Structures are given as structure tokens and as C-alpha cells.
Amino acid sequence: MKKNTKNTRLRFATLLPLIVFLALFLFGINAGEPQRVLEQAWNICLDCIGIG
Amino acid sequence: MESLRKLTQVIATLLTNGYFLFPQTKNIYQGPLKLLCSPGLNCYSCPASTTYCPIGAIQQILLGVRFSFESGSYFFSSYVVGTIGLIGTLSGRITCGWLCPFGLLQELLYKIPIGKKLEVPYVLRYLKYFMLIAFVFLFPLLLTNDWGMGKPWFCKYVCPAGTLEAGIPMLLLQPDLRATLGFLFYNKLFWMFIFLIWSVVTSRPFCKTTCPLGAFYGAFNKISFIKLELVKANCTECGACAKVCPMGIQFNKDEGSAECIMCMRCMKEACQFGAIQLTYGGSSLSAQQRISKNNTV
DSSP states (O other): OHHHHHHHHHHHHHHHHHHHHHHHHHHHHHHTHHHHHHHHHHSOOTTTTTOO | OHHHHHHHHHHHHHHHTOOTTHHHHOSOOOSGGGGSBOSSOOOTTSTTOOSBOHHHHHHHHHTTHHHHHHTTOOOSSHHHHHHHHHHHHHHTTHHHHHTOHHHHHHHHHHTSOOSOOOOOOGGGGGHHHHIIIIIIIIHHHHOOOTTSOOOOHHHHHTOHHHIIIIIHHHHHHOGGGGGGOOHHHHHHHHHHHHHHHHHHHSSSHHHHHTOHHHHHHHTTTTTOSEEEEEOGGGOOOOOHHHHHOTTOOOGGGSTTOTTOOOOOHIIIIIOSSOOEEEEETTEEHHHHHHHHHHHHO
16 A cells, blocks of 8 residues: 555656656747757857857 | 776767768768767767767757747757656766766776876765756856847856867868957866866766766766666675775765666676675576576576
8 A cells, every 4th residue: 555655646746757858849849949049059159069 | 897897988989970071071060969968978060970969958958048038939858857757857977977078088097097086075976967057057047148138157267178189170270260259268178178187097087077968967867767786795894895886986875876877897896795786677697698698507
């Protein structure tokens, strides 16, 4: 009985963040964030590489 | 298992750095694959990089969050955080052990047979959480200039992967950039050499002390879908698991530790008693293997 409760808790602890991050991911797609990420990744980030 | 892990690390490194036309184009890859997240730390300004670095992308979005909100676009890196959150929830820190190019480099350097190997003082391991919270999230968001723009603090002042994979190659490919060299670059070069030399005497020092991505993934080690579990009934507390662990943890005393990169050396090479098992979604992989073996027989 105790083991079952622990397993249910663990499954909930895994599922909850999974749902939250999936929602964030989908919200980002809906807001058009992938295009912004793509535009950034196409340009050399001089700051990031220590130049500029 | 260790050969399989090394092979996976090499394949992942080649896949995330698979743009080999850069010597001709003298520029970075600008194709559609850059929409995909590199699961490990891999600078997207590296000429060969085919994917985006989540840590770099989060900072780049947060430093311009004011402009984005003013222009009616609600970009606050939810797509990137959502992506790495899904990776972390499904697999914990297994990415660090199996897919990270910078992790592979550190492991190769540690193989250099030189004198006595050292361990990192435990307190330094907390630094990576500061890096994640302050250098990746808070500083780019809050420390802004007169125009409301922040800086990518971690990439700009710390990241040795960026210097090694992008800074040095871009200086070789585009000589005009050399005129802009200054304190920033030499500071980053210094940190890069510190971590590379440190990797020769200490196992994965960057992962243990500084990597914000490892800090993020580590937070899911106790609850992730794929994880290593201790079978307490089988454990003799012999400590063999600690002797092979590249992250310096004793699994039976720290099950689900945020430091564990799930390289599985403790399970496959050290434990003789079946006290460590790989589980996914609560089911034991070793139990599944036993069932399939029995069915075959």
C-alpha cells in the first residue's frame, strides 16, 4: 500500500512538470518564439564568443 | 556499456556540429535545423553547429525582453525553457553523460595519464546554481543599459565552450574580427584554459562547478522518466559505485543526486549485487531484460 502511494506520488511529480513544460513549449510556438530563436542562431553572437 | 556511451557521445557531437562546409563559406550554418535545440552545451556561433544552444538562446531572449513586450511579442524564452524542461523531465541529467560535446572533451582530457588526480571541493558545486539563476536568467533580464538592453552574461564572461567552439574558429575564419580583440576575449580565453587544464587533473570540473545546463537538468534527476534507482535489499554498502563515478558521488548514499550524469558505470562496471537499476516510468529495465530473456528461452 505504502509503495503504491509512493509510486503514485512519483508519477505525479513527473507528470506535473511534464505538463507545465509542454504548455510552455506550446505557448512559445504559438507566440512565434521559434522564429526569433532561429533568427538569433543564424547570426554570429560576437558577445557570446568574446569578441565585440 | 562504456563503449556504447562513448560512441553515442561522438555521434551526438557530430550531429550537433555537422556543418562541414564552413571552411568554404567562412560563416556559421544558417539552415532550418537551427530551430532544433542542442541537448548539451554547444555554442550556436560555432561554425559547424547545426542546432541552437539553449543557454545562449535563453539569455538572448531575456536581454531584449522589454523590446519584445513593447512590440507586442510575448517572447520570454518559454519555447527554449519548455524544450529543455521536457528533456530534463524525460531523462534528467542523462544528456550530460551521453550527449554533451563539452562533457566528452573533458572526459578525453581526463584520460591523459598525469600524476595524481584531484577532486573538486564539494562547496564549489553550488556555483553552477548561481550561474543558472544569476548569469543566465537574472542578470540578462535585470542589468540593462540606458536603452533597456541586457547582456548574455554567461556567454559573454564565462562560457569556455563558446570560446573553444566559436571564438577561436571564427577568428581563424574571419581575420577581420581580430581587430576587435580585447579584454573580453582574453578573459574568456583564460577561463577556457583554466577548465581545459583542470579537466586533465579532475573529472568533469566544468560540469561539477559551472555548467548552468547541468544544474537545470540535475533538478529533475529524482523525478525524471528515465532514472537510476537503488535496490536497497541488494546493496551491501561496499562503496564500489563511488570508485568508478566520474562525478564523485556514492550512489547508495545519494540516490537521485543532482550530480549524477547517468553514465551507468556504477551499474554496469562496479556493482556486483544488482543494487542499481535503470528504470523508465517506474519499470525496471533489468527486469524487462530478464523477462525478454526468459521468453526467448
